[in-house]
Every structure is written in structure tokens, then in C-alpha cells.
Amino acid sequence: MITLTSDFGSPYPAAMKGVLCAHTDARLVDIAHDFPRQDVRTTAFWLREVFPYFPPATHLVVVDPGVGTDRAALAIRAGEHVLVGPDNGVLAPVARRLAGDAVGAPDDDAQASAGIEPFEIVVDEPESATFHGRDVFAPAAALAHEAGADRLAECEEFVSADGYEDLRFPEPEVRDGDATGEVLVVDGFGNAVTNVPGEMLDGRFGERIAVDGEHVPVAQSYAHVAAGERLVTVGSHGNVELAANRGRGDETFGVGVGNPIELAFE
Amino acid sequence: MITLTSDFGSPYPAAMKGVLCAHTDARLVDIAHDFPRQDVRTTAFWLREVFPYFPPATHLVVVDPGVGTDRAALAIRAGEHVLVGPDNGVLAPVARRLAGDAVGAPDDDAQASAGIEPFEIVVDEPESATFHGRDVFAPAAALAHEAGADRLAECEEFVSADGYEDLRFPEPEVRDGDATGEVLVVDGFGNAVTNVPGEMLDGRFGERIAVDGEHVPVAQSYAHVAAGERLVTVGSHGNVELAANRGRGDETFGVGVGNPIELAFE
Amino acid sequence: MITLTSDFGSPYPAAMKGVLCAHTDARLVDIAHDFPRQDVRTTAFWLREVFPYFPPATHLVVVDPGVGTDRAALAIRAGEHVLVGPDNGVLAPVARRLAGDAVGAPDDDAQASAGIEPFEIVVDEPESATFHGRDVFAPAAALAHEAGADRLAECEEFVSADGYEDLRFPEPEVRDGDATGEVLVVDGFGNAVTNVPGEMLDGRFGERIAVDGEHVPVAQSYAHVAAGERLVTVGSHGNVELAANRGRGDETFGVGVGNPIELAFE
Numbered sequence: 001m002i003t004l005t006s007d008f009g010s011p012y013p014a015a016m017k018g019v020l021c022a023h024t025d026a027r028l029v030d031i032a033h034d035f036p037r038q039d040v041r042t043t044a045f046w047l048r049e050v051f052p053y054f055p056p057a058t059h060l061v062v063v064d065p066g067v068g069t070d071r072a073a074l075a076i077r078a079g080e081h082v083l084v085g086p087d088n089g090v091l092a093p094v095a096r097r098l099a100g101d102a103v104g105a106p107d108d109d110a111q112a113s114a115g116i117e118p119f120e121i122v123v124d125e126p127e128s129a130t131f132h133g134r135d136v137f138a139p140a141a142a143l144a145h146e147a148g149a150d151r152l153a154e155c156e157e158f159v160s161a162d163g164y165e166d167l168r169f170p171e172p173e174v175r176d177g178d179a180t181g182e183v184l185v186v187d188g189f190g191n192a193v194t195n196v197p198g199e200m201l202d203g204r205f206g207e208r209i210a211v212d213g214e215h216v217p218v219a220q221s222y223a224h225v226a227a228g229e230r231l232v233t234v235g236s237h238g239n240v241e242l243a244a245n246r247g248r249g250d251e252t253f254g255v256g257v258g259n260p261i262e263l264a265f266e
Numbered sequence: 267m268i269t270l271t272s273d274f275g276s277p278y279p280a281a282m283k284g285v286l287c288a289h290t291d292a293r294l295v296d297i298a299h300d301f302p303r304q305d306v307r308t309t310a311f312w313l314r315e316v317f318p319y320f321p322p323a324t325h326l327v328v329v330d331p332g333v334g335t336d337r338a339a340l341a342i343r344a345g346e347h348v349l350v351g352p353d354n355g356v357l358a359p360v361a362r363r364l365a366g367d368a369v370g371a372p373d374d375d376a377q378a379s380a381g382i383e384p385f386e387i388v389v390d391e392p393e394s395a396t397f398h399g400r401d402v403f404a405p406a407a408a409l410a411h412e413a414g415a416d417r418l419a420e421c422e423e424f425v426s427a428d429g430y431e432d433l434r435f436p437e438p439e440v441r442d443g444d445a446t447g448e449v450l451v452v453d454g455f456g457n458a459v460t461n462v463p464g465e466m467l468d469g470r471f472g473e474r475i476a477v478d479g480e481h482v483p484v485a486q487s488y489a490h491v492a493a494g495e496r497l498v499t500v501g502s503h504g505n506v507e508l509a510a511n512r513g514r515g516d517e518t519f520g521v522g523v524g525n526p527i528e529l530a531f532e
Numbered sequence: 533m534i535t536l537t538s539d540f541g542s543p544y545p546a547a548m549k550g551v552l553c554a555h556t557d558a559r560l561v562d563i564a565h566d567f568p569r570q571d572v573r574t575t576a577f578w579l580r581e582v583f584p585y586f587p588p589a590t591h592l593v594v595v596d597p598g599v600g601t602d603r604a605a606l607a608i609r610a611g612e613h614v615l616v617g618p619d620n621g622v623l624a625p626v627a628r629r630l631a632g633d634a635v636g637a638p639d640d641d642a643q644a645s646a647g648i649e650p651f652e653i654v655v656d657e658p659e660s661a662t663f664h665g666r667d668v669f670a671p672a673a674a675l676a677h678e679a680g681a682d683r684l685a686e687c688e689e690f691v692s693a694d695g696y697e698d699l700r701f702p703e704p705e706v707r708d709g710d711a712t713g714e715v716l717v718v719d720g721f722g723n724a725v726t727n728v729p730g731e732m733l734d735g736r737f738g739e740r741i742a743v744d745g746e747h748v749p750v751a752q753s754y755a756h757v758a759a760g761e762r763l764v765t766v767g768s769h770g771n772v773e774l775a776a777n778r779g780r781g782d783e784t785f786g787v788g789v790g791n792p793i794e795l796a797f798e
Contacts (some may be wrong), residue, residue, distance in 0.1 A: 001287065003280075008720070009720035009721075010564040010566050010567075010720060011563055011564035011567070011578045011582060012719070012720075012768075014535075014561075014562070014563040014564060014582045015581065015582045015585050015768075017561055017563075017586075018582060018583070018584075018585030018586035018587075019585050021533065021561065021586055021587055021589075022585065022586065022587045028561070029280075029283055029287065029294070030280075030296075030562075031277055031280040031283075032276040032277035032280060034276050035276075035277070037721065037778075038778055046277045049281065050277060050280045050281045050284060051284070052284075053281050053284030053285050053288065053400065054283075054284035054287055054288065055284075055287055055288045057287075065754075065755060065778060066755045067753055067754065067755065068752050068753020068754065068755060068756065069753065069755045069756065127768075128766070128767070128768040128770075129752045129753040129765070129766070130753050130754065130765060130766070130767055130768050130773075131767075131768030134585065134768060135768075187278070188274070188275035188276060188278075189275075189303065220334050220395045221333055221334020221335065221395040221396050222331075222333065222334065222396065223331060223332045223333065223334060223335045224334065224335065233395070233396060234394070234395070234396070235394070235396055235397075236278075236281075236393075236394040236396050236397030236400060236401075238394075241396075246303075246304055246331060267553065269546075295546075295549055295553065295560070296546075296562075297543055297546040297549075298542040298543035298546060300542050301542075301543070312543045315547065316543060316546045316547050316550060317550070318550075319547050319550030319551050319554065319666065320549075320550035320553055320554065321550075321553055321554045323553075453544070454540070454541035454542060454544075455541075455569065486600050486661045487599055487600020487601065487661040487662050488597075488599065488600065488662065489597060489598045489599065489600060489601045490600065490601065499661070499662060500660070500661070500662070501660070501662055501663075502544075502547075502659075502660040502662050502663030502666060502667075504660075507662075512569075512570055512597060
């Protein structure tokens with residue numbers, strides 16, 4: 001199976017599908033092609049949340065503001081998965097998570113690196129300098145799929161790499177009953193996903209928490225407050241989320257990506 | 267085959283695909299993930315129009331404003347199809363239509379209920395309270411697909427249910443040559459789909475009809491009037507539709523969902 | 533394999549998928565369903581850029597402002613591919629390119645016609661006059677797939693056609709070091725794709741070129757200029773493209789589809 005992720009919108013992903021279908025009969029699964037343009041961090045966040053639900057697969061990821069420069073092209077084995085994309089950090093958080101799961105280490109633990117093997121893709125003269133998704137990464141993903149995660153080293157197109165660009169999400173400060181964090185991403189519903197672990201809200205549904213000083217209900221899910229009302233909940237990624245029932249949390253809380261957030265029980 | 271429908275936008279549907287792929291090799295077909303957020307009625311309308319064109323399949327449907335509350339989770343056998351989703355009415359109209367086709371009864375006929383078997387999905391402690399699409403409905407859809415429409419009762423995860431929440435579209439009043447109805451949905455082209463059966467226009471293409479008192483051509487298709495001109499036609503769902511050639515019917519007629527519509531031949 | 537292309541947005545493509553799945557087990561691949569509404573020329577451009585990357589396939593294309601009129605419905609064999617859609621020109625440029633590749637002739641060469649066989653689809657009384665994608669073209673695409681590109685003539689539903697509506701993109705005037713062209717399409721990133729062949733920029737990366745009199749860097753790819761800066765490059769389609777690094781070329785150059793463009797080295 002090969003999954004496809006990009007910020008291409010439409011119709012460029014179709015050219016990648018054509019190349020994949022020309023090289024392999026692998027099943028293709030679209031993840032999303034509407035990630036915010038050239039937003040490496042947001043894409044990295046969502047990949048880390050989504051790929052672990054898949055069975056072992058090759059994941060083609062093209063969010064690539066540096067296309068046509070000398071940034072490397074990567075194929076990374078992470079546990080039983082293979083990640084193919086540009087060396088700009090977009091693959092790093094999910095590689096750690098996939099490898100960590102594979103070796104039984106906690107998510108994002110440094111030990112996870114035991115399950116990670118990075119390769120640089122040998123690129124010679126791609127047809128275009130502006131569409132490596134089609135001309136570099138799609139052929140490499142097809143090749144990786146055909147070779148299998150365990151045999152990338154046997155492909156002359158993949159050369160073992162010493163390292164790759166890392167990307168770390170900002171760490172929250174979590175204390176006893178309060179926390180300082182920030183908004184990592186805003187999803188399509190307007191839910192503002194923070195970097196504060198959801199455990200902070202364990203056993204406290206029904207109470208109120210101060211968000212930047214304003215008191216808001218802590219609820220298990222959206223419909224536990226009235227339509228339009230704000231709530232603080234644990235999102236599906238396990239983090240504290242600022243939301244509004246049948247509304248947009250980002251707008252009702254007046255926050256966006258990168259905003260610092262203070263959370264405090266009384 | 268498993269089809270996927272939601273109001274999730276992107277990238278949440280990908281997590282559901284991951285779960286499905288981890289549980290089954292079934293072919294996956296996306297219906298749409300951009301239904302109006304939490305709009306159960308509009309989604310219910312389109313499912314009723316689309317699913318009957320599919321061969322027997324399992325249909326995963328997640329438009330779920332009550333996620334995390336005590337609304338039930340359903341798996342409904344409807345004819346040879348299985349519908350999986352929240353118990354909020356979104357599955358009801360299409361269940362009737364699929365069952366009606368199966369037993370030879372007219373669409374939406376009450377007799378169709380002979381072909382419908384509802385089950386409640388046993389849910390214990392899903393991983394998240396806010397993403398049952400991933401944690402409840404996708405595993406249930408995979409299970410239903412693997413079991414087959416005829417053997418849902420044999421799965422301990424599915425418990426026979428007495429009933430489920432119904433949803434009925436408003437009925438028009440159709441008289442001899444005139445009708446009172448309303449706009450059920452507006453499609454992406456701006457066509458305003460009414461609840462008035464298209465038979466009212468049979469044999470009358472080329473005539474004019476009064477729409478809320480204004481006279482408009484009745485035409486077989488859009489390009490039978492000049493670009494920008496309004497027309498009344500029969501849409502692909504078989505209902506009377508207010509449209510504009512190469513324009514938006516909703517805007518040129520000044521109507522939206524829920525608007526009452528008076529139609530009258532002279 | 534059957535690919536699907538339309539300007540339907542959502543959820544109408546799902547009905548076509550249902551019909552296809554009911555008639556054939558062919559693999560389905562979405563190209564795009566968000567082409568500009570009823571914009572035959574833009575769609576024709578992208579199909580010509582995308583389909584050649586696919587292995588032999590049946591391509592269902594429904595951008596059809598004349599639906600329900602007497603425009604013909606076509607199935608065209610182009611090399612080893614089959615194109616199915618309305619007779620409005622949308623299939624013509626890609627048919628020439630696919631056929632040209634097949635017979636070794638240059639792209640878009642008139643000789644390519646040797647590899648093209650057009651058929652008219654016999655249409656009798658489709659269920660709806662407004663959705664031939666579902667009721668005419670999808671069944672025809674399934675039939676063409678099952679028959680195979682070489683055996684369309686054996687299907688009574690396909691009748692050999694004398695010709696079909698052509699569509700030609702405007703030709704640029706290219707001289708020694710300067711060119712007069714126009715913007716053919718603007719992609720989702722805002723890159724303005726002209727009809728001027730990229731060869732004009734061969735060996736000149738790092739120089740400057742006058743675009744309508746204003747001097748702009750010629751660069752191999754976007755990130756070779758600073759964020760927000762304009763550049764002239766060769767896009768993935770091989771044409772000269774007006775772009776901005778991490779911005780929209782159409783806005784920073786102030787151009788749109790159909791705008792004449794003067795390019796001149798000094």
C-alpha cells in the first residue's frame with residue numbers, strides 16, 4: 001500500500017498517481033492534498049496522528065517549499081513503514097512515532113531512533129525542477145514499495161544517510177493543575193489543538209478551567225455544552241483542545257496557531 | 267466494498283482509512299467528506315440519491331453532531347447493503363430506499379421496512395470521545411464488511427435494536443398543474459433541488475411555469491436557455507430543480523434551503 | 533483502470549463511482565473533480581499534462597456545459613488509452629498527445645491522428661437529461677474498459693465517428709530571445725502557466741528577463757529567490773511559468789488566464 005500526502009491541491013496529485021500506477025500495482029490511498037501550502041510543521045503534526053493507524057505501508061509525502069534546491073530527498077524506514085519525501089523535517093515526528101511503536105518504546109522517545117533507518121534518494125536530472133513529487137518522490141515511493149521496508153539498502157537508488165533534518169513540536173510546561181502551552185494546529189472544524197497532554201483533564205469533566213483567565217467548561221465531547229458554547233476537551237490526538245459545540249473554537253477563543261495558552265484549574 | 271462519507275473535510279478521513287485498512291482488505295471508495303458540517307438532513311438526502319447506484323456494499327457514514335453523547339451507534343442492514351453510522355436520522359432515508367429496491371416495493375414505502383434490520387453497535391470505552399468515526403464506526407464497518415450483510419446478527423458487537431431515529435423530508439403538496447414545496451438542498455453548482463416530483467414537468471418542456479409568481483422557462487437541460495438565464499428542470503434525483511444555465515440557480519432565484527416554493531402552470 | 537475527471541465538486545462524482553462499480557471491477561483513480569466549472573479549455577490543458585503519466589487506461593471526463601443538448605457523446609481510442617466524454621473539445625489535446633506518444637510522432641503533431649479512433653456513443657433515453665456523467669458516460673467507460681482499447685469497434689454501443697470537435701491552445705510567437713504568448717491557466721499555487729515553451733530559458737537561469745517590461749529573475753525553481761519574490765521558471769508541464777516563491781505568481785504579476793505576456797531577454 002502507498003499513501004499520498006501533499007499540499008498540491010488539484011490536479012497535480014493525479015500526475016503522481018499516474019507515475020505510481022505506471023511503476024507498481026500497489027493499492028493507493030489518499031491521505032490529504034490540501035495541507036496548508038508549504039506548512040511543514042502542520043503537515044508533520046497530522047502525519048504523526050494519522051499514519052500509526054495504517055498497517056505497514058509506504059507513505060509518499062510532498063510538502064516541499066525547497067523543491068529544486070539542494071535539500072536532500074529521503075526514504076526513511078520507520079518500523080515496518082517507509083516514509084518518502086523531502087528532507088525538511090516533515091517526516092521526522094511521524095518517523096519517531098512509527099519506530100517507537102515498532103520497538104515498544106514510548107512515542108517520540110529518543111530510543112525510537114533504533115527503529116529508524118534514513119536513506120538519501122539518488123536523484124539525477126529529474127525531468128522538472130519544480131515538481132519532484134512526480135519526477136523524484138513518486139518513482140522512489142514505487143521503488144520502496146516494490147523493494148519492501150526491509151530491503152531498501154539493497155536498492156542502489158537509496159544510499160544510507162547519516163541523519164536528516166529534525167522537527168520538534170514545542171514542549172508545554174505542565175504543573176500540578178495548570179499548564180502553559182501553545183496552539184499547535186487548528187483543524188477544519190476550528191478546534192484549536194494545543195500541545196498540552198489531555199491527561200491534565202483526566203477525571204475533571206464537568207469542572208471548569210481557566211483558559212487565559214476565562215472560565216470554560218471541561219467536557220468529554222462537544223455536545224456536552226449548548227450549541228455555540230465554548231469548551232475544553234481532549235481531542236482525538238490526545239491533546240487538550242479548545243472547541244465550541246457546533247462552532248469554531250479558534251474564533252470563539254480568539255486563538256490561532258502559535259498562540260500561547262495558559263490553562264489553570266482553581 | 268466499503269464507502270466512506272463524512273463532514274470531516276481533511277485530514278481526519280485518512281485516520282478512518284487507516285483503521286479500515288488495518289482490519290480488512292475491502293476496496294474503499296470515498297463518497298464525499300465535505301458535506302455541510304453537522305448537517306444531517308442534507309447528508310441524508312445525498313446518501314439516498316447516491317448509494318442506490320452502488321452494488322451491495324458497507325457504507326460508513328459519519329456526520330455526527332452528537333459524538334460523545336449517549337446517542338446510539340448503528341449498523342443497519344438495508345437490503346443487501348449495510349449502513350454504519352450514528353443514530354441521528356442520517357441513515358434512515360437511504361435505508362428505506364435500499365430496502366425498498368430490494369423487496370420490489372416503491373421507494374420510501376413503509377413496506378420497505380421489511381428489508382431493514384437495525385443493530386446497535388456495542389461500544390466500550392472508545393479511545394477518544396470526539397472521534398468515533400475512527401474509534402467506533404470504522405472498526406464496526408470493517409467488521410460488518412467481513413461478516414457480510416446477512417450475518418450481522420452473528421457478531422456479538424451488533425445487538426438487534428428495536429428501532430432507530432427516523433428522518434423524513436417534508437412532503438410537497440402537488441395539485442393539478444401547480445404545487446407547493448420547498449428547497450431541500452442546494453448542490454455545488456447552485457441548483458436548488460426542491461421536494462416536488464419531476465413528473466409535474468412531464469411533457470411540458472418549452473412551456474413556462476410561474477415560480478413564486480415569476481414566469482420561467484421549463485427546459486429539459488441547462489443549455490436549452492441562454493447563458494445566465496433561469497430555468498426550471500428535472501434534476502438527476504428526479505425532483506424539480508431551480509437552475510441557471512452557467513450560473514447559480516440559488517442566487518438568480520434568490521432561494522436557499524428550507525425556502526417555500528410555489529410552482530404553477532397557467 | 534478507469535480514471536475519473538469532472539467539474540462536479542461533490543457529491544455527484546460518487547454516483548458515477550457507484551455506476552462504475554456496478555458494471556466493472558476496474559480500479560478507479562480520481563484525477564480531480566474541482567476543475568473550474570464548465571471550463572473546457574482549462575480541463576483540456578490539465579488532462580494533456582496528466583494522462584500521459586498513466587499506464588494505458590480508460591479516462592472518464594465529464595466537463596459538459598452542453599449536457600442534455602444534441603452534442604455527441606464520445607469514446608476515443610488514443611494510442612492504448614480510451615477517452616470517454618462529451619464532444620466539446622475537452623478530449624482533443626490529450627488524445628493527440630497520447631496518440632503521438634503511441635506512434636512515436638511529436639506531441640500534438642497532426643500525424644498523431646493515425647493513433648486516434650473516435651466513436652460516437654449510442655445514447656438512448658438516459659434516465660436524466662442533466663447528469664449524463666452518471667447515466668451515459670460512466671456506463672460507457674465501464675463498457676470501454678471491459679472491451680479494451682482495441683475492441684471498441686466490436687461494441688454496438690460505439691459507432692465509428694467521422695470526426696470530433698477540436699480544441700487548440702493559442703500558439704505563442706517565439707523569436708530569438710523574446711516571445712509573445714499568453715497565460716493558459718493558473719494553478720492552485722497561483723503559478724501562471726504560459727503557452728511559451730520552456731526551452732526559451734535553457735541555460736539562462738540566474739539571468740533576468742523582462743516580463744511586460746519589468747525585469748524579473750530567471751530561476752530553476754521557486755526557492756532560488758527570496759520568499760515573496762517573483763521569478764520566471766519552467767513549470768512541470770515544460771512551459772514558461774510566472775511564479776512567486778511562497779506566494780502567488782498571478783497576483784504578484786497581476787495576470788490571469790488569457791492575459792497576453794511579452795518576454796524579452798536584453
